[in-house]
Amino acid sequence: MRILITGGLGFIGSNLATRLSKQAHHITILDNLNPLYGGNKFNLHDANLDNIDLIIGDARDKELILRLVKDIDVVFHFAAQVSYIDSLNIPFEDVEVNSVSTLILLESIKKLNQKTKIIFSSSRLVYGRILQTPVAENHITAPLSLYGIHKMVSEKYLEIYQRNYGIPYVIIRITNPFGIKQQMKHNKYSIVGWFMRMAMEDKVIKIFGSGEQKRDYIYIESLIDAFNKVMLNNECENKIYNVGAGYSIKFKEMVNHIVAIVGKGKVEHIEWPTNYESIETGNFEVSLQKLHEDTGWINSCTFEEGIEKTFKYYKRYYEEYF
Amino acid sequence: MRILITGGLGFIGSNLATRLSKQAHHITILDNLNPLYGGNKFNLHDANLDNIDLIIGDARDKELILRLVKDIDVVFHFAAQVSYIDSLNIPFEDVEVNSVSTLILLESIKKLNQKTKIIFSSSRLVYGRILQTPVAENHITAPLSLYGIHKMVSEKYLEIYQRNYGIPYVIIRITNPFGIKQQMKHNKYSIVGWFMRMAMEDKVIKIFGSGEQKRDYIYIESLIDAFNKVMLNNECENKIYNVGAGYSIKFKEMVNHIVAIVGKGKVEHIEWPTNYESIETGNFEVSLQKLHEDTGWINSCTFEEGIEKTFKYYKRYYEEYF
Numbered sequence: 001m002r003i004l005i006t007g008g009l010g011f012i013g014s015n016l017a018t019r020l021s022k023q024a025h026h027i028t029i030l031d032n033l034n035p036l037y038g039g040n041k042f043n044l045h046d047a048n049l050d051n052i053d054l055i056i057g058d059a060r061d062k063e064l065i066l067r068l069v070k071d072i073d074v075v076f077h078f079a080a081q082v083s084y085i086d087s088l089n090i091p092f093e094d095v096e097v098n099s100v101s102t103l104i105l106l107e108s109i110k111k112l113n114q115k116t117k118i119i120f121s122s123s124r125l126v127y128g129r130i131l132q133t134p135v136a137e138n139h140i141t142a143p144l145s146l147y148g149i150h151k152m153v154s155e156k157y158l159e160i161y162q163r164n165y166g167i168p169y170v171i172i173r174i175t176n177p178f179g180i181k182q183q184m185k186h187n188k189y190s191i192v193g194w195f196m197r198m199a200m201e202d203k204v205i206k207i208f209g210s211g212e213q214k215r216d217y218i219y220i221e222s223l224i225d226a227f228n229k230v231m232l233n234n235e236c237e238n239k240i241y242n243v244g245a246g247y248s249i250k251f252k253e254m255v256n257h258i259v260a261i262v263g264k265g266k267v268e269h270i271e272w273p274t275n276y277e278s279i280e281t282g283n284f285e286v287s288l289q290k291l292h293e294d295t296g297w298i299n300s301c302t303f304e305e306g307i308e309k310t311f312k313y314y315k316r317y318y319e320e321y322f
Numbered sequence: 323m324r325i326l327i328t329g330g331l332g333f334i335g336s337n338l339a340t341r342l343s344k345q346a347h348h349i350t351i352l353d354n355l356n357p358l359y360g361g362n363k364f365n366l367h368d369a370n371l372d373n374i375d376l377i378i379g380d381a382r383d384k385e386l387i388l389r390l391v392k393d394i395d396v397v398f399h400f401a402a403q404v405s406y407i408d409s410l411n412i413p414f415e416d417v418e419v420n421s422v423s424t425l426i427l428l429e430s431i432k433k434l435n436q437k438t439k440i441i442f443s444s445s446r447l448v449y450g451r452i453l454q455t456p457v458a459e460n461h462i463t464a465p466l467s468l469y470g471i472h473k474m475v476s477e478k479y480l481e482i483y484q485r486n487y488g489i490p491y492v493i494i495r496i497t498n499p500f501g502i503k504q505q506m507k508h509n510k511y512s513i514v515g516w517f518m519r520m521a522m523e524d525k526v527i528k529i530f531g532s533g534e535q536k537r538d539y540i541y542i543e544s545l546i547d548a549f550n551k552v553m554l555n556n557e558c559e560n561k562i563y564n565v566g567a568g569y570s571i572k573f574k575e576m577v578n579h580i581v582a583i584v585g586k587g588k589v590e591h592i593e594w595p596t597n598y599e600s601i602e603t604g605n606f607e608v609s610l611q612k613l614h615e616d617t618g619w620i621n622s623c624t625f626e627e628g629i630e631k632t633f634k635y636y637k638r639y640y641e642e643y644f
Contacts, residue, residue, distance in 0.1 A: 088486060091425050095417075103413050140462075144485075149478050156471050163466075164410060 004028045004068055006059045006101070007039070007078035011182040011190070012121060012174075014043030015220050016076060016227055021048040028068060030079065032058040038082065038183040042320040059101040062108075069108040074231055075118045077105060077154075083188040084125055084147035091146055098150035099157070106161040117168040118158060119231060124175045124216075124244070124284060126152040134287035137173070137240045155240070168237040170230045175244030175286050179220030179306055180313040184321040192217060195258050196310060197322060199265030208272045211252030214283040216244040219306030222299045229295040236294055244286040246299050254303070261307050326350045326390055328381045328423070329361070329400035333504040333512070334443060334496075336365030337542050338398060338549055343370040350390060352401065354380040359404065360505040364642040381423040384430075391430040396553055397440045399427060399476075405510040406447055406469035413468055420472035421479070428483040439490040440480060441553060446497045446538075446566070446606060448474040456609035459495070459562045477562070490559040492552045497566030497608050501542030501628055502635040506643040514539060517580050518632060519644060521587030530594045533574030536605040538566040541628030544621045551617040558616055566608040568621050576625070583629050 003020060007013040008029030017027055031039040033056060044052065057064045059079035069075065080098055081087065087094040102120065109116045125148035126141045143149045158169040178192035187194040198205045226243045230236040249257075252267075259265045291297050301309075314321060325342060329335040330351030339349050353361040355378060366374065379386045381401035391397065402420055403409065409416040424442065431438045447470035448463045465471045480491040500514035509516040520527045548565045552558040571579075574589075581587045613619050623631075636643060 088482070091429060092422070095422060095425065100414070100417060103417065107413060143478070144482070146479075146482060149475060149482070153471060153475055156465070157468075160410070160466070160468060160471070 001025045001073045002028075002071055004030065004072045004075045005078065006030045006075065006105075007037075007080060009033065009040055009043055009054075010038030010078055012177065012220070012223065013076065013078040014040070014181050015179070015224050017052060018044065018047040019224050019228065021051040026051055028053045028055060028072070030055050030057055030059060030064075030068060032056065032079070036186070036188070038189060040181070040183070040320070042317070043181045060096050060104065062104050065104050066108045066111065069105065069116060070112055072113075072116050075105060075109070075116060076227065077102060077118055077120045080121070081147070084145040086188055087145055087147035087150070094146050094150055098147065099153040102154035102157050106157055106167060109167050110161065110165050114165050114167050117170070117237065119170045119172065119227065120154060120158060122151045122155055122171050122173045123148065124173055124242075124286065126155065126173060130282045130284055133283065133285040135242065135284065136287040137242055137290055162238050170236050170238075171240040172227065172230065173240065173242050174223065175216035175218055175242070175284065177218050177220060177223050179310050181220070184314065192254065192258070195255055196262065196307070196314065199258050199262035200311075200314065202264040204266045204268050205255055205259070206268050206270050207252060207255060208270060210269060211250060211255065213251050214248035214285065215251060215254065216246070216248045216284055216286045217254060217303055217306070218243065218245045218299065219301040219303070219309070221309075222301050225300065226291060226295075226297050229297050233295050239290075239294070241291040241294075242286045242288055243291060244288060244299075245303065246286065246288045248283070248285045249303060257304055257307055261304070261311055323347050323395045324350075324393055326352065326394045326397045327400065328352045328397065328427075329359075329402060331355065331362055331365055331376075332360030332400055334499065334542065334545065335398065335400040336362070336503050337501070337546050339374060340366065340369040341546050341550065343373040348373055350375045350377060350394070352377050352379055352381060352386075352390060354378065354401070358508070358510070360511060362503070362505070362642065364639070365503045382418050382426065384426050387426050388430045388433065391427065391438060392434055394435075394438050397427060397431075397438060398549065399424060399440055399442045402443070403469070406467040408510055409467055409469035409472070416468050416472055420469065421475040424476035424479050428479055428489060431489050432483065432487050436487050436489050439492070439559065441492045441494065441549065442476060442480060444473045444477055444493050444495045445470065446495055446564075446608065448477065448495060452604045452606055455605065455607040457564065457606065458609040459564055459612055484560050492558050492560075493562040494549065494552065495562065495564050496545065497538035497540055497564070497606065499540050499542060499545050501632050503542070506636065514576065514580070517577055518584065518629070518636065521580050521584035522633075522636065524586040526588045526590050527577055527581070528590050528592050529574060529577060530592060532591060533572060533577065535573050536570035536607065537573060537576065538568070538570045538606055538608050539576060539625055539628070540565065540567045540621065541623040541625070541631070544623050547622065548613060548617075548619050551619050555617050561612075561616070563613040563616075564608045564610055565613060566610060566621075567625065568608065568610045570605070570607045571625060579626060579629055583626070583633055
């Protein structure tokens with residue numbers, strides 16, 4: 001298959017590209033290497049580069065996208081502004097990157113080949129405040145952040161273009177992903193990654209409030225399994241799937257595991273900043289039944305195993321990420 | 323009060339500006355006079371121009387909006403791409419005009435004066451397929467068109483900026499407005515207006531299907547009453563209101579009334595075009611209880627009275643609109 005991966009040097013994109021490059025696929029990667037985002041050329045160090053074309057460019061560039069989409073079978077659309085906290089500070093960038101880029105892809109596919117499938121990485125944050133757990137895909141979507149709104153809008157674009165032009169899609173709503181090849185340079189990309197860095201540098205890790213809120217953290221390998229499975233399974237077309245670990249742990253437990261496995265770092269509890277409280281979504285426990293039933297996928301990795309693999313990776317490739 | 327009206331030369335904006343200009347308010351009108359939209363300088367012919375500043379410019383112009391919003395008490399945000407059918411053909415324009423322009427207003431108000439209230443004209447089309455009637459404001463929002471999505475996104479922006487910065491808003495979801503000062507040059511602006519023109523020119527009016535779908539058509543005078551009331555009533559802040567006639571008539575009855583009152587025109591039934599069917603929302607009957615309870619507003623005009631007034635207006639000012 002001919003596959004386009006936007007944001008393909010980033011965390012999820014590069015892990016997927018590495019996996020797919022070892023199968024018989026041809027992969028085009030698009031990434032703008034925005035230093036605040038997750039793109040890192042080193043992320044392809046263990047990929048089969050014979051099967052990869054790398055294009056440095058922007059998912060908001062209409063002409064470029066029209067050129068890249070030609071003859072593509074599947075587009076994985078990962079290019080994104082990923083900080084839901086930041087989205088309120090850079091609203092115009094957030095709407096462009098997280099919503100309009102999807103519209104640009106759809107318009108290109110509409111013009112060139114309406115059989116091209118888009119697999120879109122959405123987020124648990126489209127649900128907003130959690131009204132009932134476990135959260136299934138038909139839970140109300142009432143996002144609390146601009147980030148969540150713009151991810152939801154991309155989902156709605158996919159549905160509308162499917163209905164009007166038959167363009168197939170799969171929407172993957174990811175819980176909290178973590179693991180190797182993630183941006184570690186600042187605290188806005190991933191809380192697990194950032195806390196691991198803090199621990200590795202023996203610093204104080206600050207937890208807002210008592211850290212009782214529950215989250216579902218999925219290790220990158222399991223997540224890539226899921227993307228691979230939905231790509232190959234026509235059953236999954238035009239559907240929305242949650243992907244997560246399938247069990248939640250308390251925020252403070254997440255931190256304690258990291259500190260224990262890294263063997264360094266200290267924990268301190270501090271007050272919630274005002275801005276954060278208004279977008280706190282409450283406990284999150286996800287239902288993965290739909291994905292399991294349609295594809296047989298199961299999460300093959302515990303949180304602790306994931307943290308151990310992640311720690312081992314960053315210890316070895318420290319200089320490429322810190 | 324100092325009032326900014328975006329899209330203030332258009333259908334709703336100019337009727338409101340005319341009304342407010344006769345009270346003791348100072349009004350700034352912003353309009354880009356896009357020939358496909360509703361702006362028409364003649365629409366101010368009976369306004370008190372001493373109280374109006376007219377600025378020809380675009381609601382997508384960040385610097386202009388920042389300048390205009392200074393010292394304003396209330397912004398009525400009417401500037402919009404108004405054709406839900408067209409929204410799929412001009413997706414980038416639709417997102418810019420119907421979503422991003424609201425974000426630009428909010429960012430300007432956030433910077434200058436967080437007490438400035440925005441009164442936003444949204445649409446029944448945010449509801450999507452109607453699941454239960456009468457439709458109250460808490461009906462699920464699942465828009466079927468890009469237009470409906472982008473109006474919904476503007477609503478969500480208003481909610482988020484209110485929660486984070488305290489900027490007050492009122493959202494008005496309008497059913498099907500009609501009346502004087504509406505664009506009559508093409509069929510994309512208003513079905514009632516266009517059919518009136520067809521009838522006045524003694525042409526054949528084509529109805530898709532049997533015309534049994536029910537719609538709620540509100541005459542502009544009643545709608546302006548509602549905007550005036552919510553502006554003056556602090557009870558209405560940070561709430562969403564439906565505004566409509568409060569009773570629905572069949573599509574074919576709407577046409578028959580027009581033909582009867584105008585005394586010309588013929589009716590013909592034709593097949594639904596494919597594209598339209600996928601965004602047909604089903605019968606629409608609206609609940610106006612919330613607006614009535616909070617403001618005492620009632621619809622003071624029947625459909626027939628509205629059509630008579632509209633016909634009289636266009637007969638007199640034919641040359642300015644046709």
